[in-house]
Amino acid sequence: MKEFAFIKSLKNLSSADGLHGIGDDAVLTDGLLIAKDIVAEGVHFTKYAPLQNIIFRLFTANVSDIAAMGGQAEKALLGVALPSTLNKEKLTEAVRYACSYYDIKLIGGDTTSSISHFFASLTIIGSPSENILTRNGAKEGDEVYLSRPVGGAAAMLARELAGERVYEHYLYKAETELGEYLGGFGVNSCIDISDGLGRDASHIAEASGVRIELDSRLIPEYGISDAVSSGEEFALLFTVPKSRAKEMEELIHRDLKRPVYRIGKVKKGAGVFMDGEDISEKGWEHG
Amino acid sequence: MKEFAFIKSLKNLSSADGLHGIGDDAVLTDGLLIAKDIVAEGVHFTKYAPLQNIIFRLFTANVSDIAAMGGQAEKALLGVALPSTLNKEKLTEAVRYACSYYDIKLIGGDTTSSISHFFASLTIIGSPSENILTRNGAKEGDEVYLSRPVGGAAAMLARELAGERVYEHYLYKAETELGEYLGGFGVNSCIDISDGLGRDASHIAEASGVRIELDSRLIPEYGISDAVSSGEEFALLFTVPKSRAKEMEELIHRDLKRPVYRIGKVKKGAGVFMDGEDISEKGWEHG
Structure with a gap:
């Protein structure tokens, strides 16, 4: 959840509870921290990269967004668009491993086919700690x-x-x-x-x-x-x-x-x- | 959030609060209804389809998942993988229209490029009504x-x-x-x-x-x-x-x-x- 020049252009749609919206690593809404990252073959990874590694990094990027806000990632929804050549068993294994490593519960998602490349989207839901850490709190002297x-x-x-x-x-x-x-x-x-x-x-x-x-x-x-x-x-x-x-x-x-x-x-x-x-x-x- | 044969295969990762998990239109977690749908060019729409229509249907599919659970869609996170030929202004306008039509606040998202087709993923967050409607409550005589x-x-x-x-x-x-x-x-x-x-x-x-x-x-x-x-x-x-x-x-x-x-x-x-x-x-x- 980093590159949102386009999303940012939707300015008047983007204030979340008037608190922490687009611009931070994750968004705080309804007492939860939520982040979303998407990855595309040919952009974030090559077709030779092991599925296990691709999926692990997708989880890491999202989990890290929650960690950077001082929270703890707990649940995820996964969306994938799968080329026919993709090995679904390996994908399942990769998701299982990443969920297990970060102690995340997969609570939903969507699967479809892709006529070209592999594409994946992860939504992570986390619970905040006592303090929400943001990018805008640095003070002179820190x-x-x-x-x-x-x-x-x-x-x-x-x-x-x-x-x-x-x-x-x-x-x-x-x-x-x-x-x-x-x-x-x-x-x-x-x-x-x-x-x-x-x-x-x-x-x-x-x-x-x-x-x-x-x-x-x-x-x-x-x-x-x-x-x-x-x-x-x-x-x-x-x-x-x-x-x-x-x-x-x-x-x-x-x-x-x-x-x-x-x-x-x-x-x-x-x-x-x-x-x-x-x-x-x-x-x-x-x- | 319908076709989850693959997601379903991740069985032991999929129970959400022991209540309504994968299998319903949306998942109930932390007092919120959450649904996620992804669409891919060539599978869910042709490249000739107007962006306004593609984006509207993506929102509709997600909003409908919340409605089918008896709730009200309120917020969304959008992820897009954009081919270089895609008109970003039209996309912005399409997202703005769909958010406005369904009274949804865009609270986050992720944008990346795509070396092939257009992909989009939407995560919708809704609030439940007094009753959570599910698929498993039909009774003989209804x-x-x-x-x-x-x-x-x-x-x-x-x-x-x-x-x-x-x-x-x-x-x-x-x-x-x-x-x-x-x-x-x-x-x-x-x-x-x-x-x-x-x-x-x-x-x-x-x-x-x-x-x-x-x-x-x-x-x-x-x-x-x-x-x-x-x-x-x-x-x-x-x-x-x-x-x-x-x-x-x-x-x-x-x-x-x-x-x-x-x-x-x-x-x-x-x-x-x-x-x-x-x-x-x-x-x-x-x-």
């Missing part, structure tokens, strides 16, 4: 955090696009545990990395009306350029008031036995900069 | 009702498939007002006609463990054979205890200023018969 190293997806995608049958980047996991934890803790803003660190940080900067300054020396990475532009990472990027940052790091370390990475600061102004260079447009164009 | 004449969609579809540019059947309306009214009144079972009267009646018969006997002389129609097999009509088929049938007819006449049509009876047994002939398999194969 510390900026990244949940884990990024860049690997871009590196593997490059190999896939060069013809190698590399599909491990489809299996990156959504940050379900951390997302829910941050929702309980209540950070100021949060987004998942699906368009690239540069561009996703700029979504926060724009929505919050702030400037984000990142320090390349702090970024856990597989290579700086990859780290900035690699999409579909599903790491979380979030900002926390300086006064609560140390407490948050310690709690996450204690309760989740993992680190998170402080990578920069929120300042007055606009845009996203790394070591002074504007990186707000650096990202991955998908679909 | 009267069987149809909300309006059927058969026109099949006749026009035949002309479209013969090459005529006839797309008016895409504009059939969902029975929103009646569905909600029946939900308030509390009929025993309800379904919308999307697969054809014969087959949809058999969905009720199977789910309820009863036999349905229809009388051809009672059926309001454009031609009996069309009436039995015409799908995508979005009329409602419902059953009411004999003791409440007259009261219901009178209330609908008084409050909605319209008729509904008594077309048969619910008996002990199995299957769907018209004048003694088994019509349970007569329907329209789509997708």
Whole structure:
């Protein structure tokens, strides 16, 4: 639920309860978080990619949208348009695996045939934590955090696009545990990395009306350029008031036995900069 | 949300709150009715069909699923995969029209490109009425009702498939007002006609463990054979205890200023018969 230039054009149809509508990772309505992602063969995956991996990434993208809002994904509806050559048993197995991995109950869906390519749509329903995390809550003085190293997806995608049958980047996991934890803790803003660190940080900067300054020396990475532009990472990027940052790091370390990475600061102004260079447009164009 | 042989195969993932899961028109979860339909170019519509009509029918199919459960459609998430040739302004206008017609708020969605055909997926969220109408509540002795004449969609579809540019059947309306009214009144079972009267009646018969006997002389129609097999009509088929049938007819006449049509009876047994002939398999194969 990221690329909605078209959907956004339907402006006066798009305010959800006047609260969190189009523009965040998921929408909050009737006390539920709902996200929807679609994927198409030839755009999001090649016909050689294993069904298991394609379906897993579709689930991950949706589950990650809920995690980035601080919630927990619980239920799903799946729609598929199936070319006659598609192996339905493998598809069933792939859906079963993804549901099982993320502990999601499949509650409905629709199946049809396709005279050309494979197309799938997933609607995810999640329950919010105490706090709804959005993109527009970053405040001047916040510390900026990244949940884990990024860049690997871009590196593997490059190999896939060069013809190698590399599909491990489809299996990156959504940050379900951390997302829910941050929702309980209540950070100021949060987004998942699906368009690239540069561009996703700029979504926060724009929505919050702030400037984000990142320090390349702090970024856990597989290579700086990859780290900035690699999409579909599903790491979380979030900002926390300086006064609560140390407490948050310690709690996450204690309760989740993992680190998170402080990578920069929120300042007055606009845009996203790394070591002074504007990186707000650096990202991955998908679909 | 009709053809879910594949989805159904995911049995142990499919029980929604133990209440109404896969098998009904929509699913009831967290106090909401949710339905999802997908359509694909070349399967549900031809590339000559006007976008306005394609999108309207996609909305109608989903809204009708909510109406058939006795609820009211309120919000939607739309996913589209767009070929480069598709006119985005016309699509926006089509979505705006459908949302406006059915008084639905678009709260989210996802847009991507398609390297081949046009695909669309709609998720509809509705609020239930006092009673949730299902397919499995028909009882021996119930009267069987149809909300309006059927058969026109099949006749026009035949002309479209013969090459005529006839797309008016895409504009059939969902029975929103009646569905909600029946939900308030509390009929025993309800379904919308999307697969054809014969087959949809058999969905009720199977789910309820009863036999349905229809009388051809009672059926309001454009031609009996069309009436039995015409799908995508979005009329409602419902059953009411004999003791409440007259009261219901009178209330609908008084409050909605319209008729509904008594077309048969619910008996002990199995299957769907018209004048003694088994019509349970007569329907329209789509997708």
